[in-house]
Amino acid sequence: KSINSHGVVAVTGDEKEIKESDIKRVIDAARIIPVSAEEDILHVLPREFIIDGSPGIQDPLGMSGVRLEVETHIIKGASTSIQNLVKSVLRAGLSVDEVVLEPLASSQAVLSEDEKELGAVLVDIGGGTTDVIVFHEGSIAHTSVLPVGGNHVSNDIAVGLRTPVSEAEKIKIMHGSVLPDEIDESEKIEVLAASGKERKKLSRKMLCQVIEPRMNEMFNLVKKELDSAGSADLTPAGLILTGGASLLEGSERLASDITELPVRIGEPDYVSGLSNVIDNPVYIKKGDTIPRAIFSTAVGLIEFALENGDAKNSNVSSNTVSYTHLTLPTILRV
Numbered sequence: 001k002s003i004n005s006h007g008v009v010a011v012t013g014d015e016k017e018i019k020e021s022d023i024k025r026v027i028d029a030a031r032i033i034p035v036s037a038e039e040d041i042l043h044v045l046p047r048e049f050i051i052d053g054s055p056g057i058q059d060p061l062g063m064s065g066v067r068l069e070v071e072t073h074i075i076k077g078a079s080t081s082i083q084n085l086v087k088s089v090l091r092a093g094l095s096v097d098e099v100v101l102e103p104l105a106s107s108q109a110v111l112s113e114d115e116k117e118l119g120a121v122l123v124d125i126g127g128g129t130t131d132v133i134v135f136h137e138g139s140i141a142h143t144s145v146l147p148v149g150g151n152h153v154s155n156d157i158a159v160g161l162r163t164p165v166s167e168a169e170k171i172k173i174m175h176g177s178v179l180p181d182e183i184d185e186s187e188k189i190e191v192l193a194a195s196g197k198e199r200k201k202l203s204r205k206m207l208c209q210v211i212e213p214r215m216n217e218m219f220n221l222v223k224k225e226l227d228s229a230g231s232a233d234l235t236p237a238g239l240i241l242t243g244g245a246s247l248l249e250g251s252e253r254l255a256s257d258i259t260e261l262p263v264r265i266g267e268p269d270y271v272s273g274l275s276n277v278i279d280n281p282v283y284i285k286k287g288d289t290i291p292r293a294i295f296s297t298a299v300g301l302i303e304f305a306l307e308n309g310d311a312k313n314s315n316v317s318s319n320t321v322s323y324t325h326l327t328l329p330t331i332l333r334v
C-alpha cells in the first residue's frame, strides 16, 4: 500500500542554511503516518522539497530558508509477508540487507532519467502480480500492485485448452500472442492432452483467443489505476512494459490501444556482468534472443544497492524492516 505524506520543520542553526540533519528531520516528520501493527514502512521517498513556500526543489542541501517542507511517497507492506520473504532468503543461505519494492528496483534498471523527468509509467508484468509505478518530474508519484500476471494467463490456457499447467506455460511462451485477430485460422500447434499422454492439434488462433481476454483485463486495470491516480495526463513519455509476461507477442500494441499511451518494452541494458546467468539456455527462445525483460528487477536491485546502500543504512528507523549485511558478490552469485 502506498500513500503520499507531507512533512514540515523549522530550519535550525543561525545561518538558516539547510543541513543534512534538517533534511532527515523533515523526512522523519513526513513518515509520521498511521501504521497498523500488521504493517511495516518499506520506503519513504521524497518527491519534492519546499523552502519558504517555493516548491519543486529536488536537493535542498545548502540552500537557505526558515521553513522546510517535503512531499513524500510512503510505501507500506504487510509485516508477515515481509518476514516470510526474509525468512525464505535466510534459509537459502543468504542474508538480507534491505527490502525493496519490486517496481522501484525495476524502474532503476529500465527507465531513463529523461523518462522519469518528463513523466512515465512502468508496468512490470510478473507471474502473480503486475506492478505499476508512475514517475513525474523525476520523482515517484504513484505505485500499486495489481493481482494479475502471467501465471493467470497460463492457468486460463490450461483450463481453456484442457492441458497440464506446465504444458500451458510452455505453449504460451512458444506460440502465445495477445492479438488473435492477426493470426490465421490455418496455423496449427500441438498440445499435450490433459491426460499427459497423447498430443492433439489445435489452432494457434484458439490459443491466442484464450490469452487475449486476461491481458486485456490486465491493461484495463492499469488504465483504471492511472485514471484514478490522476496520472494519465502526467506521463507524456508513455508506458514502459517489462517483466516476463510483457514478452508475449503483441503486448506493446494491446497496451497502447487500451491505455492510449505510447508503449515500449523496457529491458536493463546493464547486464554484461551477469552474462553467465542470462546465457543460461533455459532463457533462450525464439530466434535465440535473450529475453532481458525478465531480469529488470534483479538488475535494478543491484543498481539500487550500489546507489542507495550506504546512505540508507545510516537512517534506519524502528519501523524499517530489520536486516543484516549483504555484500554485492552475494547478490551476483544468486
Ligand SMILES: Nc1ncnc2c1ncn2[C@@H]1O[C@H](COP(=O)(O)OP(=O)(O)O)[C@@H](O)[C@H]1O
Binding pocket: 125, 126, 127, 128, 129, 149, 150, 151, 154, 169, 172, 173, 176, 242, 243, 244, 245, 246, 247, 248, 285, 291, 293, 294, 297
Ligand atoms: N518469453 C516469454 N513469453 C511470454 N511470457 C513469458 C516469457 N518468459 C516468461 N514469461 C512469463 O512471465 C511470468 C514471470 O515473469 P517474471 O517477471 O519473471 O515474474 P516475477 O517478477 O513474478 O518473478 C511467468 O508468468 C512466465 O510465464
Ligand SMILES: [Mg+2]
Binding pocket: 102, 124, 125, 126, 127, 243, 297
Ligand atoms: Mg517481477
